[in-house]
Amino acid sequence: MRPWVWFWAAFVVCGGLLAAWKGATMREQSSVDGLEKGLLLSGEGSSSEPGGLGEAIPVSQSQGGGSPTPPTPPENPADSFAQARLAATKPPLLETATLGGGCFWCLEAVFQQLRGVRKVTSGYSGGHVKNPTYEQVCTDATGHAEVVQVVFDPQTISYEEILEVFFAVHDPTTLNRQGNDVGPQYRSVIFYHNDQQRQTALRVKDRLDHSGRYARPIVTQVVAFEAFYPAEDYHQNYFRRNPNQSYCRAIIAPKLEKFQKQFQKKIQPAGSETPLEPPSAKPSPPSKP
Numbered sequence: 001m002r003p004w005v006w007f008w009a010a011f012v013v014c015g016g017l018l019a020a021w022k023g024a025t026m027r028e029q030s031s032v033d034g035l036e037k038g039l040l041l042s043g044e045g046s047s048s049e050p051g052g053l054g055e056a057i058p059v060s061q062s063q064g065g066g067s068p069t070p071p072t073p074p075e076n077p078a079d080s081f082a083q084a085r086l087a088a089t090k091p092p093l094l095e096t097a098t099l100g101g102g103c104f105w106c107l108e109a110v111f112q113q114l115r116g117v118r119k120v121t122s123g124y125s126g127g128h129v130k131n132p133t134y135e136q137v138c139t140d141a142t143g144h145a146e147v148v149q150v151v152f153d154p155q156t157i158s159y160e161e162i163l164e165v166f167f168a169v170h171d172p173t174t175l176n177r178q179g180n181d182v183g184p185q186y187r188s189v190i191f192y193h194n195d196q197q198r199q200t201a202l203r204v205k206d207r208l209d210h211s212g213r214y215a216r217p218i219v220t221q222v223v224a225f226e227a228f229y230p231a232e233d234y235h236q237n238y239f240r241r242n243p244n245q246s247y248c249r250a251i252i253a254p255k256l257e258k259f260q261k262q263f264q265k266k267i268q269p270a271g272s273e274t275p276l277e278p279p280s281a282k283p284s285p286p287s288k289p
Contacts, residue, residue, distance in 0.1 A: 092153050094118060097162050098125055098191040098225050100145035101170035102178025107148040109239035109252050110169050110259050115268045116156030121149045122238070123230040125191050131229055137185050146185050149228050157266065159197055163190070163204045165266070169259050172208075173216040179251065188218075191225035198222065 101107055104122040111120045124132050127144030137144045152162060170178055172188045190205075192198040201222045209218045230236075239252050260267060 092155055094151050095154050095159060096193055097150045097152065097159060097166075097197070098147055098193070098228060099150065099162075099166050100125065100147040100187060100189040100191075101166060101172070102146070102186045102188075103181050103251075104146040104148050104231065104235065105238040105247070106178075106252050106255055107166075107169070108237070109256055110165065111148060111150050111162075112237075112240070113256070113260070113267050114152075114157065114162075114165060114263070115266050116154075117150055117152045117268075119151040121228075121230050122235045123147060123149060123228050124185075125149075125225065125228050126189060126223065130227075134232055134235065138183075140183050140185065144185060144229075145187050145189050146231075147189070147191065147228070160200050160204060161266070163201060165259070165263060166190075167204070167208055167218075167220075168262060169255055172205075172218045172220040173214050175219045188220040190220060190222045192222060193225045198224075 099107065108120050108122050111117050124137055124142075124144035125147045127137070127142040129136065129142040129144070132142045132144055136142050137146065150162060152159075170188065174188075176182065176184045176187045178186050178188075190197075190201045192201055205218055205220055205222065208214070239248050239256075242248055243253070
């Protein structure tokens with residue numbers, strides 16, 4: 001065989017071996033690339049270089065979407081405690097009831113002893129004269145009723161319970177009169193502050209009217225509240241300031257005693273009453289008959 005034939009055969013064999021080696025090398029590199037890509041997707045690996053082998057790249061960063069969203073910091077237990085403490089010390093939402101049932105001295109003395117009541121103010125409502133005086137109201141010309149405005153905590157006592165006490169401590173069947181106190185300023189009236197109070201007042205009134213407790217129909221008015229004018233200073237806390245006054249001994253003291261027996265569980269603990277304000281410099285009004 002000629003020499004060039006041997007040379008050509010050797011060249012062909014060597015070329016085949018070189019092609020086989022290159023194919024094997026490329027397959028091995030493909031396997032490595034696939035392994036790296038799998039590690040990136042799974043988040044495994046320990047490379048410290050951003051985006052390096054084993055590090056999961058945020059979607060926004062890998063897609064060119066800008067800076068990655070910072071992680072949400074863990075909740076601080078101290079902040080949660082502070083929020084709970086603030087909620088616990090937040091003052092309760094108070095409600096107001098405006099009620100007329102005869103002389104406001106009597107109603108004031110009763111509601112001041114009721115658990116859940118924060119403040120009681122004697123005054124005038126339901127008339128057509130602004131800022132009336134006691135003397136004007138007593139002429140029957142202003143249209144006002146003597147009332148008490150009761151501020152209470154509905155978490156402790158409900159508006160319905162307030163009304164139950166109200167009906168129990170006066171006679172709701174006498175028109176424009178309570179005992180010897182006669183006139184439209186002594187009428188039985190509920191001034192509701194919202195529709196819920198209106199519905200409650202009508203429901204309680206209707207229930208008592210059909211309960212058989214009273215020999216005559218209840219004449220208590222249920223009307224919308226419009227305005228309240230506090231009475232003169234000498235009317236505020238009247239029984240507490242003047243327990244030995246003749247009207248207080250004859251009328252208010254027996255009414256308080258009846259109330260305390262009937263609503264014993266609703267009375268405020270001794271010593272928890274609202275402190276008295278400094279006495280007014282104004283003289284006391286004439287005693288009621």
